[in-house]
Amino acid sequence: MKFLAVLCIIFFTIAFAHANHYGCYNNSPCGAGRICHTSKGSCNCIEISRCFDVTLDSSKKSDWDFNGTHYAQYDVTIKNNNLITDISNLFIGVNSNIAAKDYHQMWNIRRLETGELTLPYYQPAIERNTTFNFGFILTGNNEPNLAIYAVTY
Numbered sequence: 001m002k003f004l005a006v007l008c009i010i011f012f013t014i015a016f017a018h019a020n021h022y023g024c025y026n027n028s029p030c031g032a033g034r035i036c037h038t039s040k041g042s043c044n045c046i047e048i049s050r051c052f053d054v055t056l057d058s059s060k061k062s063d064w065d066f067n068g069t070h071y072a073q074y075d076v077t078i079k080n081n082n083l084i085t086d087i088s089n090l091f092i093g094v095n096s097n098i099a100a101k102d103y104h105q106m107w108n109i110r111r112l113e114t115g116e117l118t119l120p121y122y123q124p125a126i127e128r129n130t131t132f133n134f135g136f137i138l139t140g141n142n143e144p145n146l147a148i149y150a151v152t153y
Contacts, residue, residue: 022091022150036150039085053082054151056092058144061135071104074144075135080126082153087126089152092117095145102138109134116149 022036023029023045030036030045037044037051056078063072080087093116103111110120117134119126126132138144 030149035148038151039153048147051148051151053080053153054087054090054148055079055081056146056148058146060143069139070141071137071139072141073135073137075133076109076146078126078132078134078148080128080130080132082128084128085153086128087151087153088124089150090119090126090148091150093147093149095142098138098142098144102140102142104137104139106136107134108132109136117146 024036024038024043033048034045035048035051037046037053039053056076058074058076061073061075063070065071078087078090091112108120108123109117111117119132123132136144
């Protein structure tokens with residue numbers, strides 16, 4: 001019985017690792033400037049500039065200094081431009097100069113242990129031809145550089 005439990009844990013670990021690899025075919029990563037685009041079970045690595053189904057726009061709303069610390073508030077909009085299908089899963093990467101400690105506050109988004117962002121549990125999908133908004137406050141002067149790593153329809 002213990003052997004079966006250990007075997008199940010190993011399979012779940014492998015499945016989880018592959019699910020977060022953001023690649024197609026043999027699970028090799030799509031690479032910089034490319035997105036893992038999965039639609040109806042078909043996965044393709046495409047250049048972000050050629051992905052018209054989903055867009056991500058971020059803007060700085062305000063910034064201020066308080067007790068010697070600089071803060072900046074950002075709002076982000078994800079648009080599902082697909083007229084037929086809902087986005088069921090999405091992973092957003094953040095540039096490496098933004099650490100977890102730099103996030104003073106986040107809302108309407110979930111940050112994974114890997115540092116990537118994904119839809120919150122209460123938001124199972126982004127419906128076709130609609131937008132989804134989230135925001136955060138960063139400490140320091142680093143500007144966030146957000147990129148969609150993977151999208152699943």
